[in-house]
């Protein structure tokens with residue numbers, strides 16, 4: 525155990541009772557995240573699997589300090605996402621499907637720019653960029669301007685940007701959305717390599733195959749709550765269903781049914 529936080533020493537991300545409510549102009553109060561509790565460890569890929577609107581992005585934006593929670597706690601590497609946002613930002617890299625690159629910067633300039641924003645420079649930065657460009661097979665696109673990049677190239681540049689400061693925690697939010705098969709595959713391979721390097725990865729997706737292929741553990745989310753979590757094998761055993769897709773639908777159907785219970789009691793379950 526880590527003395528300061530009371531969490532296992534390998535737990536890089538700790539989320540306890542996290543709640544986020546939005547004030548929506550049309551819908552009133554929207555509880556996008558409703559009591560989320562999970563952990564993610566060094567050297568593992570923790571999947572967040574859920575349909576659109578399940579609250580994955582909201583939870584990940586809280587972890588990356590872009591949003592404040594309404595209640596609960598989120599810690600990254602022991603730092604509180606709300607109280608110590610500067611420190612948390614140094615611990616994470618965030619990759620989503622629509623991270624923009626700059627049209628007028630080359631891939632090299634783009635990654636260098638973010639390295640400088642993280643306080644890096646000189647030989648340290650040059651070496652780091654070279655290493656990343658080798659790892660991500662980006663040497664041939666070093667001088668390609670953002671405006672000329674394919675979607676897959678843009679995603680690689682975004683990943684390099686997120687990795688430049690070598691953070692221990694990487695957050696992938698639906699990062700393969702809109703990519704062709706080859707580009708998506710490259711992203712998944714990168715995620716695997718990062719796990720081998722001992723990084724802690726949080727990988728949100730609605731694609732079952734990605735979870736089966738990659739994730740060490742998964743939390744199935746629906747309407748801001750976690751319906752179940754564990755390793756894929758544990759989930760299969762607990763729910764007596766081998767087919768992950770079927771298991772997922774079964775869980776969602778049951779959750780929907782309990783939300784629709786006439787006296788509302790089941791909705792609290």
Ligand SMILES: Nc1ncnc2c1ncn2[C@@H]1O[C@H](COP(=O)(O)OP(=O)(O)OP(=O)(O)O)[C@@H](O)[C@H]1O
Pocket residue numbers: 546547548554555556574575576577578579580581582583698
């Ligand atoms: N800024 C906002 N204001 C009001 N409601 C919001 C806001 N952002 C998200 N929501 C609502 O919160 C709920 C969860 O959305 P969120 O984007 O976190 O889910 P998600 O699982 O990431 O889904 P998606 O894959 O569609 O992004 C949805 O009902 C969404 O409409």
